Amino acid sequence: MRTIKLGSSTLEVPVVAVGCMRIDSLDKAGAERFVQTALEEGANFFDHADIYAAGKCEEIFADAIHMNASIREKIILQSKCGIRKGMFDFSKEHILESVDNILKRLKTDYLDILLLHRPDTLVEPEEVAAAFDILESSGKVRHFGVSNQTPMQIQLLKKSVKQPIVANQLQLSITNATMITHGFNVNMENAAAVSRDEGVLDYCRLNDITIQPWSPFQYGFFEGVFLDNAKFPVLNQKIDEVAKKYEVSNTTIAIAWLLRHPAHMQPVIGTMNIDRLKDCIKASDIHLTREEWYAILLAAGNVLP
Template sequence: MNYQTIGSTEYEASRIAMGVMRMAGKTRDEARDIVQTALNCGMNFFDSADIYGAGESSRVLGQALHDLGVARDDVILQTKFGIAPDFTGKRNGIYDFSRDHLLSSLEAELERLQTDHVDFVLLHRLDALCDLDELGDTMAHIVDSGMARHIGVSNMGPWSCEMLQANLDQKLEVNQLQFGLCHAGMVRMQMHEKMEDDAAADRDGGALSYAQLTGMTIQAWSPLQYGMFAGTFIDNEQFAELNGVLAQIAEERGVSKEAVAIAWILRHPARMQVISGSMDPERIRAIAPGADVELTRQEWYDLYIAAGNDLP
């Protein structure tokens, strides 16, 4: 497993992190096996959110780390907050960056994770009604009190980041964005810049260039998915050409197709970190070697084109 610095922080994190959105519902034994597998593969970074399984994912993760006797300093914990769904179905879910909501959400997450702090906390999606002064005071309190060491965002474009950053004392170190071979709009737009075709449409506001300019770490979520949770493209007949190229490179490198797909993300000079959400120990072991595979430029472009993208 290779490691990288997150943003401008002192943290050296595994280039592939374990995302636990799907951990809710796992038995205590299953969760222990999943977490131990990730640790055995060199993953030291775990990502959760207060809404994953209505908080259950974080609780199961915290219990698994406790059961395994993992020292707090040996892992990097990250959570996200700012979404306020109603799991009873009695009202509409909303986004909420109010001080009361953020503090109560983070306090509950710390309890579920069985820790007194998280290393990173991310604002999950932008609250259109955010009071910027209140948010600045709240995030300063969270860091100054030691509840979180560093802050970041998720699913936000450059102008939203700039707006928030102007009112924050702490640097936004992370932006968690969907990215992968079948969700490659951030790079496709750059290659089609100034053209009049659909691929030139900028749906990310230049998020990739912005991250490189500011030193933010992009965390790529759903790296093996197409669409938004539509399914994986690995061994999917809809993506026969892509799987053919993945298989060829995988055979030459002695790794899995999953590892090659992960390596494609990590090859980009933005130095992204991948959030792997698999709860299957076998697949976790298949994915992990991707951090150690360095694709050639030709291989990277071959995969990009096989995924249905073109070069103008």
């Protein structure tokens, strides 16, 4: 699979990340088949979070991949922390405890990337910085990033944090693309899209932060997928038309649409279906034309000024 550098780091990562939030839906044999297929297809970047099934997903993954030193060298592991029941917590103590528990569940002694999950409004940047310094110096975490954060929230962290922020995991799909579409409506009185993210797309590009789109097939907030959905007839007709041209599935085109953007994004796919996994990976080889990219954008109901 094609690779990109993650943010400003030298770490080469596949352009498609395998999200493991639903791996607990598979039985033992199914989980083993899934992770083995991912590796065979070159998808060796696995995304986790300590809240996925209360940590059970990390345990299932470690067992499914038969984690050992040899396997660990062949994969890239990312996990997230900071969400607790009824609150968000970026305190030094919670970050350090969370990482220790993540490593234990994944049966490894280090993470390639740690992301801070949903923004904690009570964050004290100096505490995050202290935690990151300990994690880096101990070798427990090699790279750091965030999830669902605006430019100003990242800037606040960078007030104290010295490590580069290499990734920002954000909700983005063809139907949830306001971070893209609001850029068309600068100085427009009746703008079709309002910026609610402080220009995070351009900020990440300017600061060499890799955007990792999550839920790349969802519309709304986990309301469902837009592919083959009767609510989106025009969009599906256009995606199917483009898919026919390239002789791939509509799933492949939905991911290729994200990969076509010059921000060099790394979509995080959440499927546990092996055929859909392979279809997502095929997007690495598809380069949509400018005309195709915009046609799909407009078919989703977006309007150019």
